[in-house]
Amino acid sequence: EPHNRVVNFGAGPAPLPLSVLEEAQGALLNFNNSGIGIAEISHRSPEFLAFRARTDARIRTQLAVPRTHHILFTQSGASAQFAAAVTNLLARHRLLHPDAAPADTPLDYVVTGTWSARAAAEARRLTAPGAHARVHIAADARTHSPAGAFDGLPPRTAYAFSAAPALVYYCENETVEGVQFSSAPASPGAFPFDALPPGAALVGDYSSSFMSRAIPRLGEHALVYACAQKNVGPAGVTVLLVREDCLVDVEAAARAGALPVATLDAPKTHADARSLYNTPSVFALYVTGLVLAHMERMGGVPYYEALSRRKALKVYAAVREGQERGVCRRAGREGSESWMNVVFTAPGEGAEQRFLDGAKARGMAGIKGHRFVGGIRVSLYNAVTEEHVDKLVEYMKWFIAEETK
Numbered sequence: 001e002p003h004n005r006v007v008n009f010g011a012g013p014a015p016l017p018l019s020v021l022e023e024a025q026g027a028l029l030n031f032n033n034s035g036i037g038i039a040e041i042s043h044r045s046p047e048f049l050a051f052r053a054r055t056d057a058r059i060r061t062q063l064a065v066p067r068t069h070h071i072l073f074t075q076s077g078a079s080a081q082f083a084a085a086v087t088n089l090l091a092r093h094r095l096l097h098p099d100a101a102p103a104d105t106p107l108d109y110v111v112t113g114t115w116s117a118r119a120a121a122e123a124r125r126l127t128a129p130g131a132h133a134r135v136h137i138a139a140d141a142r143t144h145s146p147a148g149a150f151d152g153l154p155p156r157t158a159y160a161f162s163a164a165p166a167l168v169y170y171c172e173n174e175t176v177e178g179v180q181f182s183s184a185p186a187s188p189g190a191f192p193f194d195a196l197p198p199g200a201a202l203v204g205d206y207s208s209s210f211m212s213r214a215i216p217r218l219g220e221h222a223l224v225y226a227c228a229q230k231n232v233g234p235a236g237v238t239v240l241l242v243r244e245d246c247l248v249d250v251e252a253a254a255r256a257g258a259l260p261v262a263t264l265d266a267p268k269t270h271a272d273a274r275s276l277y278n279t280p281s282v283f284a285l286y287v288t289g290l291v292l293a294h295m296e297r298m299g300g301v302p303y304y305e306a307l308s309r310r311k312a313l314k315v316y317a318a319v320r321e322g323q324e325r326g327v328c329r330r331a332g333r334e335g336s337e338s339w340m341n342v343v344f345t346a347p348g349e350g351a352e353q354r355f356l357d358g359a360k361a362r363g364m365a366g367i368k369g370h371r372f373v374g375g376i377r378v379s380l381y382n383a384v385t386e387e388h389v390d391k392l393v394e395y396m397k398w399f400i401a402e403e404t405k
């Protein structure tokens, strides 16, 4: 690899395209002939504002974001949305239903892995003890798993949504466990949009699959959010797609008795200020813009969708071969497989360490499983090329043969 780099299958921060890094290197010294480096220039300078404007458009076109939705950038990470989504949508609910008893307002969570469980825990923390709202678990994948684990999606009949929740929350791709809803609407693994209560404010965490394939029924979402550091940039940027009617006037809501919302947590703050309410992560936004431009040149989301499918199929095929020969075991059940994070174990004595060591010796890194679940996790984000995947698969095949000698 150029610049003595290794092939990085890390779960995030993830690799960035080489051409982007090379361009950013130059911009660190002098951005766009301004004579000032990109980490030093004002976020209100004409040079940066011109660049920034194109970034929004690149997301809107490639992802087909409808006119009803604002594209906003925040810098507090995807985790900040666990709370911000709750307080904003409770404020919205308060304005829509000023006479309803707040403590009875349900917040519906679909829990399919570590990240949605964390989001539900945050909602519980904010609304305890029964004030303002109550968390309702509409489905918990563990209940439907023979192992009691986050190893697949709940069956379609398992979802029990409330009649009028303030939000319905799900995480489209669970990065830790490698469990993802299918993007094919007819698949049994698709999110059950058709079962949603009418008018529900749907919230989707797309952190680890953003821009790797189309978002089904994007227009029906109140909020879609994603941290940048998997598919579209460095850490320090979070992208929000917020439907117009969910830019809540949080001050009016507070006067009506809603839980107060911090200024920076209100999407309306960022929409009104065109994401320049306070100093944004200029450098991280710049690199994100370069990645989006690169993606556009490659063929946009349709290109990455086809590429992601091919890459995932290749790795899952190698895992299956290992499973048939007793060397590997896939973590997730059939029908819930993530295209972005392939999780498996190597149950033989010392086998996982041998696998990791062998990968390292061949210039491949970032494949140790999450500290919560162990095992091996191969992340296949957009900057991971098909050649990188071929190199890994070749190594996996060699490893399987070696372990079964």
Ligand code: PLP
Residues within 6 Å of the ligand: 012, 076, 077, 078, 079, 080, 115, 171, 173, 174, 175, 176, 205, 206, 207, 208, 227
């Ligand atoms: N949601 C998902 C699905 C993630 O994978 C992550 C990070 O890995 C997060 C949320 C949290 O993102 P951040 O670290 O930007 O807060």
